[in-house]
Structure formats: structure tokens, C-alpha cells
């Protein structure tokens with residue numbers, strides 16, 4: 001009787017340890033590092049603020065894309081799309097509460113005036129990617145470009 005209780009305790013311990021170890025191995029379950037980027041500004045400057053972003057592989061990021069301007073803008077980077085694992089893109093309502101989550105491979109996010117979208121991702125590949133741009137006609141040419149560095 002005592003022996004079977006001991007055996008059960010050991011088995012439960014192995015099971016709990018196994019589950020715990022599994023959770024630690026899931027890189028999308030970390031506390032996210034929040035990074036904020038504004039697409040344009042109230043004066044309608046055709047810029048990203050900031051225009052340079054730095055990330056590290058293996059960390060979960062919550063990239064908050066806010067558009068404070070009076071026009072639509074895109075956050076678009078083909079290279080970044082191929083260098084990160086996307087957990088989700090979360091779209092928030094005006095009250096800040098989430099109204100939609102999108103999952104899958106993301107290459108481009110369009111953010112409407114006075115709106116926010118969050119891109120949750122884990123960088124998996126290092127590199128310097130200089131193809132961040134807003135793809136609306138004329139915006140790239142006007143300087144709405146940026147660089148993403150993943151270390």
C-alpha cells in the first residue's frame with residue numbers, strides 16, 4: 001500500500017515536471033516585450049516614429065502600431081515577415097479592448113487613423129532588414145521607410 005502511494009507520488013512528480021518543462025519551452029508563452037511605433041503623426045508627416053526597430057531572437061514581442069495621423073498607413077516588411085514567428089495580430093477598439101485576433105503569416109498591416117493594431121511575434125532569424133515601408137502611393141518615396149534589426 002505504502003509502496004503504491006510512493007510510486008504514484010513519483011509518477012505525479014514526473015508528470016508535473018514534464019508539463020512545466022514543456023511550458024517553458026514554448027517561446028510564445030513568455031511575457032511580451034512591448035515596443036511602440038507610430039505611423040505618421042498629427043501633422044501628417046510621412047514617417048515612422050521611430051524608423052529603426054531592434055529585436056532579439058527568441059523573445060516574445062508585442063509591437064504596438066498606432067496611427068495618430070489623419071490618413072491610413074501600412075507597416076510592411078517582407079523580410080521581417082520571413083524572420084519572425086507570428087503568434088497573433090490583435091486589433092483593438094477605440095476603448096482599447098480587443099475586437100479581433102488574426103493568426104498566420106503576416107507581411108503587412110494597415111492601420112486606420114486614430115487606431116491601433118498589435119503584432120505579437122517571436123523573431124527566429126537574425127539580420128538587418130531595410131525594407132520596412134508604407135506601401136500607400138507616394139509614402140515610401142516621401143520617406144516613410146525604416147530598418148529592422150534582429151540580433
Ligand SMILES: [Cu+2]
Nearest residue numbers: 073134136139
Ligand atoms: Cu503611409
